[in-house]
Amino acid sequence: MVMRGVTMAVVANMLSASFSNLGRPVVDRTSLEGEFDFDLETTFAPASANPAAADAGPPSVFVALQEQLGLKLEPTRTTVKVLVVESAEHPTID
Numbered sequence: 001m002v003m004r005g006v007t008m009a010v011v012a013n014m015l016s017a018s019f020s021n022l023g024r025p026v027v028d029r030t031s032l033e034g035e036f037d038f039d040l041e042t043t044f045a046p047a048s049a050n051p052a053a054a055d056a057g058p059p060s061v062f063v064a065l066q067e068q069l070g071l072k073l074e075p076t077r078t079t080v081k082v083l084v085v086e087s088a089e090h091p092t093i094d
Contacts, residue, residue: 001041005036005037006035007034007035007036038068041064042058
C-alpha cells in the first residue's frame with residue numbers, strides 16, 4: 001500500500017475501508033498533523049492462527065503498522081458518526 005500526501009485521518013479512513021476484517025472503524029487519535037508519505041507492506045487477509053502461514057507472506061496490518069510505521073491499533077470505545085438510510089426508491093419522472 002503506497003500513500004502520498006495523506007493526513008492521519010485519511011489513513012484511518014483508508015484502514016477502515018480496506019481492512020473490513022478489523023470489524024470496527026479506525027479512528028485517528030495520533031494528534032499528528034500534516035501530510036505524510038508512506039509505503040506499507042501488509043496483507044489484506046485476516047491474521048492466521050497458523051504461525052507457519054504467517055511467515056509465508058507479508059505481515060498482518062496490526063504488525064505492519066507497528067513495525068513499519070510505529071503506529072499501533074488499540075481497541076477502544078468511542079462515538080462515531082454514521083449515516084442510516086431507512087429506505088431508497090428509484091426516482092419517478094412526472
